[in-house]
Amino acid sequence: MNVAVIWQCWNEWNMFIFQKSDINVLMLAKRVIGLMLNFLGLKENRESSRAPYVEPWTPPAMGVQKINFSGGKTGG
Numbered sequence: 001m002n003v004a005v006i007w008q009c010w011n012e013w014n015m016f017i018f019q020k021s022d023i024n025v026l027m028l029a030k031r032v033i034g035l036m037l038n039f040l041g042l043k044e045n046r047e048s049s050r051a052p053y054v055e056p057w058t059p060p061a062m063g064v065q066k067i068n069f070s071g072g073k074t075g076g
Contacts, residue, residue, distance in 0.1 A: 004035040 012028050015021045060066045 004039065005032050008032045008035065 008028055008031050012023055016023050
């Protein structure tokens with residue numbers, strides 16, 4: 001999340017340098033807080049949607065053959 005703060009400060013600084021706009025600390029703080037809240041919300045959604053248990057791989061039964069393939073292409 002520190003990256004969000006640094007990123008927004010960098011953007012604000014660039015606007016100050018290149019567009020001659022004043023640095024609005026209140027707007028900068030609002031944008032940083034918004035980014036952080038969005039990040040936390042996405043992180044929470046991702047963690048809550050994870051499967052609690054993943055079944056480990058087991059080999060096929062004796063006498064069963066499994067063929068793995070992909071549609072990959074080599075060369076030009």
